Amino acid sequence: MSKKIMFTTIALGMFVSNLQAKPTEVLKISSFKTLLLKKDNKKQVKRDTVKVKNNQKITIYGSLRPSITYRNDRAKKIESLDVTDFFSRLGFKAEQKIDKNLTAFVRGEWDIDVEGDADFGDARLGYAGLESKKWGRIAIGKQWSPHYNIVAEVTDVFNHRSSPFAYDTQSPFRTNNLVTYRNTLGNFKIDTGIQINGDSGSTNGGVTDDTYGRSYVDAAMFGVGYTAKSFYLATSYLTDEDANGIKRDIFAFAGSTTLFKKLYTAINYQNINIKNDAGLKLDESTLDVAAVYSFNKSYNVKTSYFNYDNGTIDGNGFNITCEKRFNKSVRTYIEVLNYNDSDKPAITNVSVGLRYDLSYKVL
Structure with a gap:
């Protein structure tokens, strides 16, 4: 037997003998590895928990919209030139992920009175809620009305504060004391809400103030929209009653489509019935038709016809608006708005303005 074979045989014998003589040490090594794995698992679980706890997003945003407006009020025989503001605002929104399926969120937004002392004005939005990927979203506070979201947003394409112009005369925008539920099911979206002891209007800056000033309003609204590749169809119903017993029912529908990737068109129509205990009955309606043609990424022309x-x-x-976009944040525009009632001459506004949108993620 050669020396190499002999030494190899002796070494193998010592190794086997060592394994047989000390099984407890092998067990200790195995137990130690198991302990390390458990510690690593605990650390990973802890890290995942920390990630969930720290998974918070906070964004500060705003939009400054000053303009110079020439106004010719033929009814009052007054011409004026003044600095105006198309709802400049500043706000924040935040969300906190509770687990992989549930997220809490909040939002607050306030006017910036550029046409006055540039101070903070009315609260536009203020709400909090929960959102689940499976069950949808519920929110409580002052927020956009589900009725607006479903039927009016498609024609709200202008920089002017009263857009959409016919809808603005007597319909809800941001609504206080509101509880909403929203969900998306495939191509369908559902938006519904209940208002409890709220107000019917806010400082929307509309053409007329037919419904503003109503208080202690209880309202219910439900809307559904269907979205496909190039078009959108929707309908919504709203009913409310105020402290004076005035009841209002609004049935509305809307639609929009994009043609040739350049021409966007949209329409919304409302049939409104108002009555009270004293026998008052009014049959009202609003119609907005809007179109936007994009020559390229920089230049747009927007037009609308409205009737109420x-x-x-x-x-x-x-309304006719010519708009120049420098980038996603900055644009300038010149806008002509003309409207008239059957009982008075027309009013014409010509505005030249700048719009600067900002958004900054804090976390």
Whole structure:
């Protein structure tokens, strides 16, 4: 037997003998590895927990919209030139992931009164809620009305504060004391809400103030929209009653489509019935038709025709806007708005303005 074979045989024998003589040490090594794995698992679980706890997003955003407006009020025979503001605002929104399926969120937003002392004005939004990937979203506070989200947003394409112009005369925008539920099921979206002891209007800056000033309003609204590749169809119903017993029912529908990737068109129509205990009955309606043509990423032309009937007075008008976009945040525009009621001459506004949108992620 050679020396190499002999030494190899002796070494193998010592190794086997060592394994047989000390099984407890092998067990100790195995137990130690198991302990390390458990510690690593605990650390990983802890890290995952920390990630969930720290998974918070906070964004500060705003939009400054000053303009210079020439106004020719033929009814009052007044011409004026003044600095105006198309709802400049500043706000924040935040969300905190509770687990992989549930997220809490909050949002607050306030006017910046550029046409006055540039101070903070009315609260536009203020709400909090929970969102689940499976069950949808519920929110409580002052927020965009589900009725607006479903039928009016498609025609709200202008920089002017009263867009969409016919809808603005008597319909809800941001609504206080509101509880909403929203969900998306495939191509369908559902948006519904209940208002409890709220107000019917806010500082929307509309053409008329037919419904503003109503208090202690209880309202319910439900809307559903269907979205496909190039078009959108929707309908919504709203009913409310205020402290004076005035009841209002609004049935509305909307649609929009994009043609040739350049021309966007949209329409919303409302039929409004108002009555009270004293026998008052009004049959009202609003119609907004809007179009946006994009020549390229920089230049847009926007137009609209609108018509409203408040049961006693008819009104109509048009808007033409030429817009230059420098980038996603900055644009300038010149806008002509003309409207008139059946009982008075037309009013024309010509505005030249700048719009600067900002968004900054804090976390």
